[in-house]
Amino acid sequence: MTTRTAVDPEPATGNAPPPEDTAPRRGRRPAARRTWRQALRRDWQLYSLAVLPLAFFLVFRYLPMIGNVIAFRRFEPGGSILGEQWVGLRYVRMFLTDPTFWQVFTNTLWLGALTLLFCFPVPIVLALLFNEVRTRALKRFVQSVSYLPHFLSIVIVAxxxxxxxxxxxxxxxxxxxxGQAPVAFLQEPGWFRTVFVGSEIWQTAGWGTILYLAALTTIDEDLYEAARIDGAGRWRQIWHVTLPGIRPTMITLLILNIGTFMAVGFEKVLLLYNPLTYPTADVISTYLYRTGVESNSFSYAAAIGLFEAVIGLVLIASANLLSRRTVGTSLW
Amino acid sequence: MVTPRRTDNRGDRRPGHGPGARLSPRPGARPVRGTVRRPLHRPGRGYRVFQGINALVLTGVVVLTLYPFLNILARSFSAEARIRAGEVNLWPRGFNLTTYEIVFRDETFWRNYGNTVLYTVVATAVAMLLTTCYAYVLSKKDLAGRGFLIGVAVFTMFFSGGLIPHYVLVTSLGMKNTLWAMVIPNAISVFNLLVMKAFFESLPAELEEAGQIDGLSTYGTLLRIVLPLSKAVVATMVLFYSVSFWNSWFSAFLYFDRADLMPVTVYLRNLIVGATGGTGAGASTDQLTQVAANIQSVTIVLTALPVLCVYPFVQRYFVSGVMLGAVKG
Incomplete structure (x- = not known):
């Protein structure tokens, strides 16, 4: 029984119900009893549909992940995408001693922290306010308007x-x-962070409410009833019923936001910054874009990119761990 | 007689949610016999004050969101001198169409606009093909290796190779300055894939089984049974993809070197960054420098127009799609 072959799948099935190939897809015996050959034989048409998408994922998603080895290898444009020869930590040492790198690193932390601080809570507050609107038509109008910026190209937003x-x-x-003097907001480094965060809130706050509004509708109405009977006023109802009700959503989104902390608004920064505002505006992702794509220092830029990704990974993993330990909600 | 009004509003009759949801009974609703209206059910004065403030804040939100659009629109129709003087607010001053004419006469603008349409159509078609096939495969709960196939996709939501390796890969594949650089590298959005998979899973299995008993192959089942039943989700996905491709600019910016290949978003980007002024054919350079800012407004209006036109009709699909994706993904 252990030596089954593709041409003869039947004997292997023992006392299982009717022949495999003619049975309808559902209602056959447990998956554990099937072999790969049998699965392929029966479902080859399905698998054939997966070939192109799988090729896409392997080539355009997983190959670039492997492609990060050029951070440790010498790369020549036109040569192998995996580089020519190992150079160890040369590029890592290079950027660690690069003052511009530390400048953009600090800028990234600043911009990421400010974005998180302002752009994360606004949708929550907005969702709570939307939720208090009693006129449906009005509520829908306000929501539709506030979602609008999300659908526009980031170039238009810029x-x-x-x-x-x-x-x-x-x-x-x-x-x-x-009676104030005009300000050249986009030329002054001191204004960049304000401009960026403001534009980010304008673009994302409305759309950000969607998941909270969805979570709000799942809160059991009886909880409010019970709170009222216990004498809770409006604020205490929000505090003790509404906020705990949307807490899992809040935490999930917070963890996800922390995960994108390092990659903060790359495209928007690229569109809004200019050499005058580099001192505050230049972030890791824009710096590696300029060194990599514009100056062709691919290995150097890849090393910086890898560093950024590793920090991002550490951040999201520790946020996840922290949240699982403290409040029991986590992404994985 | 069933009043049409009823049927229009079917989804809207649910009681509201959240604090205060049950506070104001629907007009004309009679109190159920035997229940006593407790005082704490009546909206207090504090609540009415709060509602007032809330209305004010939300009006502010609406104004803040819409004002920039209206201002840009007003600018696009205004005379340059009046803009410079800072007179343009919500209404055009010195109404004229000169700037529109300048932009319309610019060949690069039209070519780039055409490119955007072309890229959007081709990229959406390719993306739909790949996404539909894969989502259908993933929706087969008893398929051997399904977990692995799902994992392959979901993993990429959290990990990405990063900009440089992507750039190196696409360049070494010779896709620079070709349509394919816009189409292939972003062909599947895992989010859309999961939304579609969830929809396919919700279809009754009996229909497909019936088709298979009638001798349809897997391909036939997908084409003749599943897809006709999935028009709604297919339409939603087409919208998702086409809006995102219409709006995209970075791939083109990254992989194209030639101005005649760029989509209109990059044209606009160049105006913003001032890398190139608008190259209006037939307009004197003097006129051009004068209207440079105005050209930006016009280009913004023209680029946003298609999205703004479909937005009111498709918004709810986006919302429901996101909900579905959030619940299932």
């Missing part, structure tokens, strides 16, 4: 940001009417 902050833009008009 364009709108530059227009709003231009010398003749509404913000400077308002400043002028208050």
């Amino acid at each position: 364009g709108i940001t530059t227009q709003m902050l231009a010398a003749d833009g509404p913000v400077n008009q308002a400043l002028e009417s208050l």
Whole structure:
């Protein structure tokens, strides 16, 4: 019985129900009894549908992961994508002694921290406010409007940001009417973080409420009833019923946000920054883009990218662990 | 007689949720006999104050969100001098279409706009093909190796090779400056894949079994039975993909060197960064420098227009898609 072959799958099945190939897909014997050959024989058409997508994942998702070895190998444009020869930690040492790297590293931490601090809570507050609107049509209108920026290209968001902050833009008009001097928001390093976070909130806050609103609808109405009977006022209801009800969502999103901490707003920074604002605006991802793609130092940039990814991984893993230990919610 | 109003609002009759949801009974609702309205069920003064503040805040949110759009729209129709003077707010000042004419006369703009349409159509088609096939395979719960196939996809949601290895790969495959650089590297969005898989899983298995008993192959089942039943999710996925491809700019920016290959988003990006001024054919350079900012507004309007036009109709699909993805993924 142990020597089964592809041409003869029947004897191997022992006392199992009807012949495999003619049976409908569902309702056959447990998966554990099947062999790979049998599965292939029966489901080859299904597997054939998976070939192209699998090839896509292997080539365009997994190969680049392996491609990170060029961080430790000398790479020549036009040569092998996996590099030419091992050079050990040369590129790592290079960026660790690069003052620009530490500058962009600090900027990344700043921008990431500010984004997390401001862009994470806003959707929660907004969702709670939406939830209090009693008129359905009104609620839907407000939601639709606030989702809108999410659907626009980030280039358009950047364009709108530059227009709003231009010398003749509404913000400077308002400043002028208050008797203030106009500010060149996009040229001054001191303003970049504010501009970035503001634009980020404008773009993401509305859409960010969706998952919270979904979580809010799952809260059992009886809990509010019970809280009211216990004499809880509106704030205590929010504090003791609503917030605990959406806590799993909050924590999940917080962990995910922490995971993207290091990659903060790469495209938006790339669109909004300029050499004048590099001192505060240049982040790891934009720096590695410039060194890698623009200056062709692929190995060096790959080493920085790997470093960024490792930090991101450590951050998300520790956030996950912390949350599992303290509040019992985790991604995995 | 069933009033049409009823059927329109079917989803809307649910009681609201959250604190205060049961506070105001529907107008005309009679109190059920035997229940006493407790005082703590009546909205207090504090609550009404809160509702007032809430209305104010949300009005602020709406205004803050819409104002930039309206301002850009007003600018695009305004005279340059009035913009410079900071007079344009919500309404065009010195209404004219000169800037639109300049942009419309720019060949690069049209070519890039055409490119965007082309890339969006081709990329969406390829993405739909791959995503549908894979989602269908993954939806077969008793398929041997299904866990592995799902894992292959889901793992990439959390780990990515990073910018440089991707760039090196796409370049070494000779895809630079070809359509394929826009299409292939982002052909499957795992999020969309999971939404679609969840939908396929929710279809009754009996229909497919019936098809198979009638002699349909797996391909036939997918084409003749599953897809016709999945029009809603297919439409949603087409929207998801086409909006994201329409909006994308970075792939083109990364992999294309030539201006005539760029999508319109990169055209706009170049205006913003000021790398190139608008190269309006037929307009004098003097006129050009004068209207540079205005060209930005016009290009923003024209780029956002298709998305803004479909937005009101498709928004709910996006919302339900995200919900589905969040629950299942």
